[in-house]
Amino acid sequence: MKIRSIAVLFATATALAACDGLKEALTAHVDVAARAESHELSVTRLSDLMGNSTLQIPINRDIALLLTDLWVNYQLLGVAAARGDSLSDPKAIDAAMSGVIANMKLRQFMQRVAGSMKADSASEATYNQAAGGVFVARHILFPVPGGATQQQKDSVRRVAEGVRARVTNANFADLAKRHSSDPGSAQRGGDLGAFPRTDMVKPFGDAVAALRPGDISPLVETSFGYHIIQRPTYASAKAQYDPAFVQSSGQRAESVYVAKIDAEAKIDVRSNAPIVAKTAARDLAGHRDKSDVMASYKGGELTVAKFVTWVESYPPQMRLPQQMAQAPDSLVRQFVKSVARQEVMLRMADSAGITISADERTQLVTEFKSVLSSVWQQLGIEPKALADSARSVPERERLAATRVEAYMDRILSGQAQPMSVPPPVAAVLSSKFESKTYSAGIDRALERAKQLRASADSTRAAQQPRSQVPLPAPPPSTQPDAPATKRP
Secondary structure, three states: EEOHHHHHHHHOOOOOOOOOOOHHOOEEEEEHHEEEOOEEEEEEHHHHHOOOOOOOOOOOOOHHHHHHHHHHHHHHHHHHHOOOOOOOOOOHHHOHHHHHHHHHHHHHHHHHHHOOOOOOOOHHHHHHHHHEEEEEEEEEEEEEEOOOOOOHHHHHHHHHHHHHHHOOOOHHHHHHHHHHOOOOOOOHOOOHHHHHHHEEEEHHHHHHHOOOOOEEOOOEEEEOOEEEEEEOOHHHHHHHHHEEEEEEEHHHHHHHHHHHHHHHHHOOOOHHHHHHHHHHHHHHHHHOOOOEEEEOOOEEEEHHHHHHHHHHHOOOOHHHHHHHHOOOOOOOHHHHHHHHHHHHHHHHHHOOOOOOOOOHHHHHHHHHHHHHHHHHHHHHOOOHHHHHHHHHHHHHHHHHHHHHHHHHHHHHHOOOOOOOOOHHHHHHHHHHOEEEHHHHHHHHHHHHHHHHHHHHHHHHHHHHHOOOOOOOOOOOOOOOOOOOOOOO
């Protein structure tokens, strides 16, 4: 629930343009950035939070929206606590956790489907024929640093050739321990375990595929350097190969099943879906009720609202919204299609009578209450603490609002960690209480925050003493080029 550092919270934001139109710009909302019940986040307050932050956070629209979203959720939590509202209505929690419940049902459904699939069995024949593209191999790596000259490469190659002249199946593991520079496999005698061919960089994968069981390759050059590769016999590889092959076989069966669903459901992703998905990902709360269609399928449509529900059901540590903001459109399009497929499969699960148990539903409510209590406590606005300090509801609301503002100040000064309010809690809050964000107010806060930052930067520059000693130039980099993303 906590975000570990303020840098993480702010660094993941990217620019997002949004405007509610000329009508809003001509209203009094230009002085207000957001409202949460009777509380207002003024343009001055929001710009002060950004412009005067000692953390030097970026000043852009996404940062403003992120801070505004935190403020709204914190204030609504304060309102609920002040009014003694436990937010524990089972129907409201069910609606807010619909995405989580859908994922639980889908897991049950896929387990049932997987149980009906027959995976192929591994054997010496499948190993020798490289069926399914699964391999087991050992290697000895002689690395070539990035930017090496031809003379340096030749030197490394001569060392590798010397070892190759001595290596046999009997001494391969010992020589790998002595000579390999691959930290992940050297101490295991060069053992890479079982892997799909496509997991490796192409020259390495091609070389492994060209070997017969029991063979040792000549030198193989990749972006990592020079390799000596051994493909062990089935008897030696059986313990690693068999489970990997069965798993791969199951994955292939699932792929065939998914392809069949796509064909029968006739999933059609709209051309603008990647743009819509990225926009929604940058402001999930503001898109929970959007009805724009992102994809269609036989018997239904994937709307932005449904898409947001699915995105919010993923674990926060996956940082899915941030990943989508940075991903290429082609990848986002595939994700949108997968979400549409989940909608189709959820219907299939419902038709198959899949549901969550009473115990599972109770556990969800328990977890919801536990998270809510923890957030209240960290903000210092627990219902009991407010009731002990103030008699009337209005007094308790004012006290809670004051504590929320103080917490926001501590966040922006680096004295407190920002807490993201889990989507189910935020959804219940938005369903029970009134809140709104004003685009024109956000724009004005951004303008003023930039002015405050510029003024502060000028003041700091003027107060900085002039150095009497020239700063030395940075030393030349000695770091090698970054390795390829695939395994060697």
